[in-house]
Amino acid sequence: MHVGLIRRILKVRWAGQVFISRCATVQKLVDYLWLRKSGSKQSATNYFWHLSRFCHWAKISPDCILGKTREDLEVLVQSYLDEVRRRSVQRGSTARYANTSLACLKTFFRVNGFNRENNLELRLHGYNVPPRTRSRPEYVPTLAEACRMAERAGSIRNRAIIYTLFSAGLRNTAIRSLMVKDVIKELEAGQKNLLIKVEPEWNRRIPGACKNSIPYYTFTSTQATEAIREMLKRRKEIFGFIKDDEPLFISMGSQRNRRMPLSARELQEVVKKAAREADIEKWEHVIPHSLRKVFESILRSLMKDGGRMDGKDQEFLIGHILPGTQDPYYDWSKIDKLRNEFSKLLFTEEKSPEAENLGIYKEIAKLFGIDPNEIKKKKENELGRLLTLKEEKEELEASIKARLNGSYKKEVKEQKIILTSKLQDYLNDDWKFLSIVDQDHVIVERL
Numbered sequence: 001m002h003v004g005l006i007r008r009i010l011k012v013r014w015a016g017q018v019f020i021s022r023c024a025t026v027q028k029l030v031d032y033l034w035l036r037k038s039g040s041k042q043s044a045t046n047y048f049w050h051l052s053r054f055c056h057w058a059k060i061s062p063d064c065i066l067g068k069t070r071e072d073l074e075v076l077v078q079s080y081l082d083e084v085r086r087r088s089v090q091r092g093s094t095a096r097y098a099n100t101s102l103a104c105l106k107t108f109f110r111v112n113g114f115n116r117e118n119n120l121e122l123r124l125h126g127y128n129v130p131p132r133t134r135s136r137p138e139y140v141p142t143l144a145e146a147c148r149m150a151e152r153a154g155s156i157r158n159r160a161i162i163y164t165l166f167s168a169g170l171r172n173t174a175i176r177s178l179m180v181k182d183v184i185k186e187l188e189a190g191q192k193n194l195l196i197k198v199e200p201e202w203n204r205r206i207p208g209a210c211k212n213s214i215p216y217y218t219f220t221s222t223q224a225t226e227a228i229r230e231m232l233k234r235r236k237e238i239f240g241f242i243k244d245d246e247p248l249f250i251s252m253g254s255q256r257n258r259r260m261p262l263s264a265r266e267l268q269e270v271v272k273k274a275a276r277e278a279d280i281e282k283w284e285h286v287i288p289h290s291l292r293k294v295f296e297s298i299l300r301s302l303m304k305d306g307g308r309m310d311g312k313d314q315e316f317l318i319g320h321i322l323p324g325t326q327d328p329y330y331d332w333s334k335i336d337k338l339r340n341e342f343s344k345l346l347f348t349e350e351k352s353p354e355a356e357n358l359g360i361y362k363e364i365a366k367l368f369g370i371d372p373n374e375i376k377k378k379k380e381n382e383l384g385r386l387l388t389l390k391e392e393k394e395e396l397e398a399s400i401k402a403r404l405n406g407s408y409k410k411e412v413k414e415q416k417i418i419l420t421s422k423l424q425d426y427l428n429d430d431w432k433f434l435s436i437v438d439q440d441h442v443i444v445e446r447l
Contacts, residue, residue: 042208167221169295306389
């Protein structure tokens with residue numbers, strides 16, 4: 001953003017922990033954002049940007065513009081917004097930027113008297129935003145591609161960055177705000193999944209680090225933890241010591257003083273370079289937020305034990321407010337419990353033992369003419385939800401037993417599926433061989 005334009009037109013400056021403006025109308029906006037809204041520096045700067053652009057276009061100061069009538073303001077502001085929309089069409093189909101500008105300007109005029117209570121609210125028209133439209137294309141990597149990005153990131157630091165992005169789901173500003181002190185105690189304690197507490201105080205480090213000042217915590221995968229450990233070990237070897245108040249991921253331009261965190265642009269370059277090296281066809285469309293979406297897909301997927309993480313835990317770990325009245329009643333104080341659930345997530349594409357076991361049952365079911373997908377679909381429709389791996393296996397097992405009992409009711413006394421390596425033991429114990437399931441399993445029957 002052009003800070004110079006904001007300072008010149010709105011007379012705004014940053015004073016300690018708050019903005020101050022010499023324009024009375026702008027100061028009312030500042031007070032409103034600070035006292036009644038989140039007080040976010042980043043959010044306030046966005047409002048200032050849209051207001052300064054409008055004033056620059058209209059060639060009039062914020063204080064003077066309020067001298068116009070309601071009708072004149074409606075014509076002026078709508079004309080400006082239409083111009084913004086025409087320019088945005090050249091960049092893409094979305095109208096979000098024009099609508100954001102509309103919301104910011106309406107807030108400015110509302111806090112300065114042009115509001116519904118005075119019957120002076122500006123009657124302005126917004127712009128249609130078709131669903132799922134973006135001004136810039138984005139590609140969300142698969143889990144395998146994200147892992148490949150980390151391994152081909154090009155440096156120890158970059159490898160740690162990529163793993164942390166898609167295993168902890170941190171936003172751009174949050175990961176750049178991380179300090180050594182945020183993880184060092186957990187590292188020294190030998191934790192495999194490092195606790196990362198994102199708190200409103202982080203906004204003092206980088207504006208917007210804790211979005212909307214909503215505190216939450218998340219964890220790192222074992223791969224991210226080891227990458228961070230290796231990165232800090234190498235840094236200590238180079239510099240001899242590490243201070244707690246250093247950025248965890250330092251900018252390459254701050255190797256001497258180690259006080260400068262990654263810039264937003266540098267983080268984006270790290271991600272795009274890793275995507276290109278990972279042979280992702282649409283690497284140019286991979287951004288840091290894309291890896292946050294990879295994390296979200298991991299939260300929604302099956303865990304190592306075949307179950308799924310509770311929906312409330314998913315929303316909390318990604319930093320969202322739970323809908324309705326759920327948030328006040330959500331207990332997020334049980335860190336160890338949530339860490340244990342987090343440890344069951346799959347951050348690689350390896351199959352869990354439960355998934356491999358289910359695969360065996362599916363093959364057996366096919367031998368008996370049973371469609372595993374049909375069995376799963378029928379049960380899920382009955383329950384009104386997705387089945388866990390354990391439940392799917394139990395349904396297949398019941399179907400196989402039913403088929404066996406129906407087809408061989410008179411002849412079969414007892415049958416088992418056993419490992420091929422155990423076959424001889426069963427033959428010696430009055431069992432007989434029936435058929436082969438796969439290279440590792442056979443079916444036997446008691447004589």
